Amino acid sequence: MYDVITIGAATQDVFLQSKGFHLLHSPRLKRTCECFPLGEKINVERIDFATGGGATNAAATFCNLGFKTTAVAKVGYDSSGDAVREDLRARRIPISWVARAKKGTTGYSAILLTAHGDRTALIHRGVSAQIGAGDIPWKNLSARWIFVTSLAGNMKLLKRLFTAACARGIRIAFNPGMQELRRGLADMRAHCGAAHVLFLNRQEASVLAGGVRDIRRLRRALHPHFQNAVVVTDGKKGAWYWDEARFLFARALRVNVVNSTGAGDAFGSGFISGILRWRDPVRALQLATLNAAGTIQRMGAKRGLLTRMPSRKELQHVNVTRL
Template identity: 25%
Template sequence: MNLKKIVVIGSSNTDMVIKSEKLPAPGETVLGGTFLMNPGGKGANQAVAAARLGGRVTFICKTGDDLFARRAEEGYRQEGIDTAFMLCNAEVPSGVALITVDAKGENCIAVAPGANNTLLPADIEQARSEIESADLVIMQLEIPLETVICAARIAHESGVKVLLNPAPASALPEELLRMVDVLIPNRGEASALTNIEVTDWETAERAARVLHGYGVGSVLITLGAYGALCFDGSECTHIAPFKVKTVDTTAAGDTFCGALCVALAEERDLVQAARFASLVASISVTRLGAQNSVPYRREIDDIRVAQL
């Protein structure tokens, strides 16, 4: 099988995770819990998810010159990810995220971006040929916006499909949105981009149509336990959720995005790709951690066989 190339451009972090009974309120100390140190970052999570699901992945990112970077690079290589454009800035540390997860699987996250903030358009120009030869490119917003715009322009002008996960939520120029083939916000991000409070299917559909009006090709709004809403520019499709017991929602959205990339690279239509991504993400929330929670393709195939 001739695998299409997926280029992921984004953040590489190390996640410091504490699993506790509850999330601390401001000024509160919560004792007890389990500590884990895992590789993370939205870009890295999506790259790992796509690679584990069978995608041919190149990851473009920037780290510091430290232990976190070396551990991350070794991990990416073990996943089969091309790290030729994993760049280094020795003057700043690698990105770090502090994550607390409660007994219900909800989380709060604080991120120190470090070297992620120094991935600049000049770095993207170094990877121009890699982007131009891709079949699709996916990005997030844990790197500078000017960098995202630069990469989107290169991909768009080369006829490469552009996917954007607008996380964390941020105002986006229409210049960028007009170059996006598939926008993948969650309900909060869709609300922030449209000023429509997304609370149900009706408001999600309204938000999707507004985003399409900004110039986005297709919109896929993830709605957590309610599934997802897919708008292809003409009609909306509701993607039903898979019923599971949630342990940790960290990186569920990133897993969804990585899985969506793989399904699109396998030439499924957007609705089929979203259903595949929803299944993969539903497995990830039953496990603790970011990249640790991402399933492998064989696990997905085993589930499908069991359902036959």
């Protein structure tokens, strides 16, 4: 039996960092955009390759922190698929449930980074978007937790997966993508309301709640639909946690941000690692914050992850307050 089975995307990522990428706020679009001149050749000061995807990123955290882990994902018969499988194998994460599609290519992301680490990701989901019921090891689905990331909006598969997990006493952590969130609150509740912990960033939470931004109003809007635990992250500010009895805020650490790709995966998997270890959301928030802080200081989603459980003294560097 595994401690955690992660389910979701597996990708090859390339990081392109340039002083020629700039941020510009557009009053017309009402958002900040990453811009570069059309038609020009732009120098790239740094280029890095790494594997990514929610399933493999989360599995790396769980494995690093001593939990028995495997990943369910899908790659193609190509060099990117080879890279994903080799990276997992090097981390001693079993790859028997990383399926290889006969047609199609491994998911690929090009991440355009400004000099300050702000980024835009160009994503080709490839065969990661094709995970279906036939790729899930139903007979061998035995774990304390499953950590589910985006399944490309396949709500029917999510419902079946959550039902199977609940029937076997497996706890569920869910970090949805925009393809799931755009289905709306009612659909999310119907298919995914059984999640024991739901992870969202603040923008995603706002989308799900119909545009609400204030965190207390977000809690009031979402809690009736997801009555277990909800975690909402907000980048440099920190993260909120609530359940039936508690409302907590963990302040983010001030660190030099190199790249924020994978921060959400690091936070979510760090949090569940804390729950597995201590069954305490306060210490889980502290562990999650440390794990995410390490990730954003390195290029790639896995290189800065914690490699051991932090001490109590190290955990206390993260301030958690009750609201």
